[in-house]
Amino acid sequence: MSKSKIKKSVVFPLVMLAYLAVMAWIGRDRLDRGEYLYYFGIIGVGLVIILLLYFSLRKKEQLQQRREEEQQYGTYEEEENQDNNPKKQ
Numbered sequence: 001m002s003k004s005k006i007k008k009s010v011v012f013p014l015v016m017l018a019y020l021a022v023m024a025w026i027g028r029d030r031l032d033r034g035e036y037l038y039y040f041g042i043i044g045v046g047l048v049i050i051l052l053l054y055f056s057l058r059k060k061e062q063l064q065q066r067r068e069e070e071q072q073y074g075t076y077e078e079e080e081n082q083d084n085n086p087k088k089q
Contacts, residue, residue, distance in 0.1 A: 009057035013050050020046040 024043055031039045 007057075007061060009054055009061055012057060013054040016046075016050045016053065020050065 020043065023046075024039075027039060027042070
């Protein structure tokens, strides 16, 4: 069982999303000047980067969890080999 804590794959993207929101608020003068493409383009690129960060961290956590489970419990292949080749007593 894993510890009940907030995962990195959730925390880091949320922090980055808060940062993006602050930067969008600071840069709202560009929106007022009519630079719509620049303003929303930067926000869009930031959102894509945050999504990529989330999925890559989530994949990394899943692989790490799988490695820990295999280390603790073994693999199905090892179990099948033990069933097919019983030890001589």
